Amino acid sequence: MRIYNHLAHKVENFEPIEPNQVGLYTCGPTVYDFVHIGNWRTYVFEDILKRVLQFNEHNVVHVMNFTDIDDKIIKRAKEQNVEFTKLTQKYEEAFREDLGKLNILPADFYTRATEYIAQMIELIERLLKKGAAYKAEDGIYFSVEKFPDYGKLSGLSKGNLKKGARVNDDLYDKEAWSDFALWKFEKPGEPSWEAPFGRGRPGWHIECSAMSIDKLGEHFDIHCGGIDLLFPHHENEIAQAEAATGAKFVNYWVEGEHLLVDGEKMSKSLNNFYKLSDIVAKGFDPLALRYLFMTAHYRSKLNFTWESLEAVQSALDNIRDLVASSKEDGVGEVNADHFREFSNAVGDDLNMPRAIAALWSLLKSDLAHDSKYATILKFDQILGLELDKVEMVPLPVGAQELIKKRELLRKEGKFEESDKAREDLAGMGLEIEDTPEGTKWKVKK
Ligand code: AMP
């Protein structure tokens, strides 16, 4: 399998540290509101990556965090006059429910920041001891100057570094490259925890380094997120972890591109976002959204429109009809040629548009039904479109043969006879439709 590694700035062969074992960490949501479908694009891409690894017989240990304490959560809880934990519990539950609707495989571990305060404190103490962090009046900061490799992931040059400048905010842009907060000292009315270097709460970046190290070790295989996390979040995670351990943190950094609306990033701050429930309220299947995400390469931007969602919904309906028509009692052998086409596509830096094309070419092929169905099920281990749940519609005795005979008659141009076959099938209660993908049939209502 080949994958684009942001650390190497190129596509590389994937080699796990331990044969067939993969440690995978994906940055999860900040649970102060419902996530939007832009976020879902990232979580679906990560799910596909995980499924491809499993498909290649790797045993994946997947960790995802919930950021359940940060500036945004504190602000929102104050506005709503509720305990912050009440807010975070509600949105964590909503998130987990939606994961299932998009057929995203659950992680092996969900780690909440507030449950890893001790590990974060320990990591900060290591950094203080090594001189990579220092105490200022409002918190503990990481000294970017002390980590010569800073910038290696995002490829930014040190020219942007403002000596001695500090940021307390969790989000800052490239121009403000500077020391960042590991720990923020207590403020009145805000949640805080006891620590040897002073009561307070963690900065955002430290949680992912602490939780991934705790669950996957100081050196693991893959770390993922959306492209906006590359800098500063992931750059800072590397700095914190490697300055503390003195060794390489993660081998592969794999990041997904954004979902756009009208050419702009879908985000809460621009107020141009839709939630999964908005899609469902308009009558769309959440899996149509999953399909839509797969029509673009994960490293390309994808512009969301309702028209494109309508188009993929009808494509998905067509796929289901074709699957229902090819389903038979017995499951045959996976077809090697079609399988190769599909697995080459997914192994080529997760080229899902090509994988989808391989699915269509399989559906349109005249493979024996049992073999076609077995191959579809194999593809769906990665696609995750729940094609295994498509109901088989039992055909009346003799109908299958008659459908095949009619197809042959049409090919031979014997239209009178094929029309007669259509009438006979109608007599059996079947409605026949000739499509570019082959003959489809439905039981008449
Ligand atoms: P956040 O809650 O903002 O930290 O985002 C959660 C995840 O969604 C992160 O991996 C982000 O990079 C990702 N993300 C945020 N906005 C978008 C977007 N418009 N398209 C794709 N991914 C996004």
Ligand code: ZN
């Ligand atoms: Zn993170």
